[in-house]
Structures are given as C-alpha cells and as structure tokens.
Amino acid sequence: MIIEKIVGNIASLSKRAPHVERVYLQSDDLVKRVQRVVTDHGKELGVRLKENRELIDGDVLYMDEKNMIVISVKDDDLITIKPTSIGQMGDIAHQLGNRHLPAQFEGDEMLVQYDYLVEELLQKLEIPYQRENRKVRKAFRHIGHSHD
CATH class of the missing domain: 3.30.70.790 (UreE, C-terminal domain)
Structure with missing residues (x-):
C-alpha cells in the first residue's frame, strides 16, 4: 500500500476506527516525504506524500471502518x-x-x-x-x- 496523503491527526479526528496499528518513527524520519515503514503488526507501507509537509505524532496514514494506521514518534x-x-x-x-x-x-x-x-x-x-x-x-x- 502506498500512502500519498495524511487522513488527519488522531488528536482532532471525531471518528476513529476500533483497531489501531502504529508506525513507530524516530523524530528525524518525520521530515521524510518518501520512505518505507512497517506497522507494529508487520504490515509494510510506502509513504510518498504529495503535499510538502512533515509528519507529526498522531498523523493518521490510513483509516477505514475497522482499522487505522497512526504515526507514533519514539522518545x-x-x-x-x-x-x-x-x-x-x-x-x-x-x-x-x-x-x-x-x-x-x-x-x-x-x-x-x-x-x-x-x-x-x-x-x-x-x-x-x-x-x-x-x-x-x-x-x-x-x-x-x-x-x-
């Protein structure tokens, strides 16, 4: 799966999926618009953001009725x-x-x-x-x- 835009941020979403997968990133990786990441459930994703923006903690990469994939920044x-x-x-x-x-x-x-x-x-x-x-x-x- 290729992620080209951010769905929103978990802090401001009114509707959430019941199951959450996390992508754990170092803070240095937040500036990369193109990268390969793996969720805590082992799902590989490609991130290729079309807009010129940095990722931030809590950004939602994907969401459907059952599942959402959220960025979590490591300490x-x-x-x-x-x-x-x-x-x-x-x-x-x-x-x-x-x-x-x-x-x-x-x-x-x-x-x-x-x-x-x-x-x-x-x-x-x-x-x-x-x-x-x-x-x-x-x-x-x-x-x-x-x-x-």
Missing part, C-alpha cells in the same frame, strides 16, 4: 533547559544559536537533542537542565546558514 534523548531568568534564556539561546543547534520550545522549557558539549556548557553557565527521554511532536530542523 528522543533530550536536554530540557529550564532557565530561571530572561538573562539565562538569552545567554543559552545565543550560545546554542552560534552552534546552529535546532531547538524546540514547550512552555518555559527549551528542548535540544542531547550533546555532551551542550551539557558541559549548561553546567559551566549554571543553567538548570535535565537529561531525559521524551517524545517530541515535530522533527528537529537544522537550518542551513553560512557566515560569509
């Missing part, structure tokens, strides 16, 4: 940064921006993929953080940039 190894002031937030945002590290924000937390150099920097700057395995809804996007 990432993250550093959750919890600055205690706007000064700390500015300092760490500046430092990570200079390194071109992608970040995501959830409430008052900054999320970055684990890197021991970032951990050392946070310790040096005495900025509160914790390392944890956590699911992210969207992929971390590296933004191309050069210093000309």
